[in-house]
Amino acid sequence: MDLIQSILGFLIPFLVAAVIIFIVSKLNLGLNVTGYMAAVIAAIVIALVTGVINWLLVGVLGITLGGGLLAAIITLIVAAVVLMISDKFVPGMTVKGFKGAIIAAIAIGVGYWVLGLITGIFK
Numbered sequence: 001m002d003l004i005q006s007i008l009g010f011l012i013p014f015l016v017a018a019v020i021i022f023i024v025s026k027l028n029l030g031l032n033v034t035g036y037m038a039a040v041i042a043a044i045v046i047a048l049v050t051g052v053i054n055w056l057l058v059g060v061l062g063i064t065l066g067g068g069l070l071a072a073i074i075t076l077i078v079a080a081v082v083l084m085i086s087d088k089f090v091p092g093m094t095v096k097g098f099k100g101a102i103i104a105a106i107a108i109g110v111g112y113w114v115l116g117l118i119t120g121i122f123k
Contacts (some may be wrong), residue, residue: 012119013112017043020111021093021104030100031083031093038092045086046079046108053078079105 022039025032033039080101087095095101 012115014040014043014047016111016115017046017108020107024104024107029103030096031104032096034092038090042083042086042090042093045090046082049082049085050079053082076102076105076109079108 018036018039021031021033021042022036025039033042080098083101083104084095084098087093087101095104
C-alpha cells in the first residue's frame with residue numbers, strides 16, 4: 001500500500017500542475033501551451049528544475065526558507081523563474097514575461113493547496 005501511495009503522491013501533482021497550466025493557458029493570462037501534452041511536459045520540467053533548485057538550496061547550501069509570508073513570496077518567485085526557464089526547453093509552451101509566469105505559479109500553488117486540503121497528499 002505504501003508503494004501505491006508513493007506513486008500516486010508522485011503522479012497526482014504532475015497531473016494537477018498540467019491541468020492548471022492548461023487552464024491558465026486557455027485564460028490567456030500570459031502563459032500558453034499548444035496542447036495537453038505540452039502542459040504535461042512543462043509540469044515535468046518544472047518539477048525537475050524545482051527539485052534541483054531545492055536540492056541546491058537545502059541539501060548543498062543548507063538554506064531553508066521555513067514558513068510564513070516571506071517563504072511563500074520567495075517560493076512563488078522561484079516558481080515563476082522556473083516557468084520562464086521552462087519556456088526555453090518545452091516545445092509548445094510560451095511564457096509572456098514575468099506576469100504570465102507569476103500568475104501560473106500562483107495558480108499551481110493554489111491548486112496544490114486545494115489538492116492538499118482534499119487529499120492530505122502534501123502532509
